[in-house]
Amino acid sequence: MSTLHTVNKSPFDRGSLESALAHALPGDAVLLIEDAVVGARSAAARIAEVLKAAMPACSLYVLGPDLSARGIPTTDVIDGMTVVDYAGFVDLVTGHDKTQAWL
Amino acid sequence: MSDTKRFLYVNRKAPHGTIYALESLEVVLIGAAFEQDVSLAFLDDGVFQLIKKQATTGIGVKNFAPVYRALGDYDVKKIFVERESLEERGLSEDDLMEITHENDDEEDVSSVEIVDRARMAEIMAAQDVILSF
Numbered sequence: 001m002s003t004l005h006t007v008n009k010s011p012f013d014r015g016s017l018e019s020a021l022a023h024a025l026p027g028d029a030v031l032l033i034e035d036a037v038v039g040a041r042s043a044a045a046r047i048a049e050v051l052k053a054a055m056p057a058c059s060l061y062v063l064g065p066d067l068s069a070r071g072i073p074t075t076d077v078i079d080g081m082t083v084v085d086y087a088g089f090v091d092l093v094t095g096h097d098k099t100q101a102w103l
Numbered sequence: 104m105s106d107t108k109r110f111l112y113v114n115r116k117a118p119h120g121t122i123y124a125l126e127s128l129e130v131v132l133i134g135a136a137f138e139q140d141v142s143l144a145f146l147d148d149g150v151f152q153l154i155k156k157q158a159t160t161g162i163g164v165k166n167f168a169p170v171y172r173a174l175g176d177y178d179v180k181k182i183f184v185e186r187e188s189l190e191e192r193g194l195s196e197d198d199l200m201e202i203t204h205e206n207d208d209e210e211d212v213s214s215v216e217i218v219d220r221a222r223m224a225e226i227m228a229a230q231d232v233i234l235s236f
Contacts (some may be wrong), residue, residue, distance in 0.1 A: 012147065013147065071154035
């Protein structure tokens with residue numbers, strides 16, 4: 001039983017990303033969408049460390065169209081995170097037993 | 104007695120995920136018609152509103168980012184961006200779009216001033232009206 005966790009709020013503004021990561025179990029996936037994608041930049045040191053710490057256990061994704069909308073090139077994304085498009089989002093939903101949204 | 108008041112628009116949210124950034128910009132443009140002393144402040148996640156090369160086609164929403172570059176034409180010339188907010192997000196002035204206005208010598212000069220948090224507090228304290236987004 002694995003879960004896809006989606007996070008849609010900026011980690012600089014709210015604690016929902018850190019709460020999601022704290023509750024994700026090994027084998028789960030975490031996908032950053034909407035304003036949460038601003039946390040996927042490697043240059044933002046503190047949040048990048050939080051994401052990297054979760055990586056061995058969980059796979060981390062970020063939605064490409066939301067990066068583009070905010071002027072964030074995929075080259076700025078933390079190493080080890082995977083950029084997906086909307087079709088990839090659907091694959092993540094269907095590839096896990098359930099989806100949990102951290103609003 | 105002058106009817107001119109000092110207005111500061113405070114922007115603290117990332118763009119596109121919520122309507123705040125667009126609504127703020129709309130109100131700034133409307134307010135510009137009233138010939139007040141207008142300043143814009145970008146702090147916390149608001150600094151993301153000014154990032155270069157935003158391309159919103161993929162998420163199907165209007166890209167209002169280019170409108171910031173037209174603010175100079177509306178006599179909005181004072182845009183303050185908080186240095187600590189940039190640094191905490193691993194951003195620098197180079198990540199921000201160029202926003203200019205014409206000075207009295209008809210030269211294009213930058214409207215953006217990077218200020219530290221203490222200076223931002225002074226700017227806020229000096230206003231007559233603060234509108235928060």
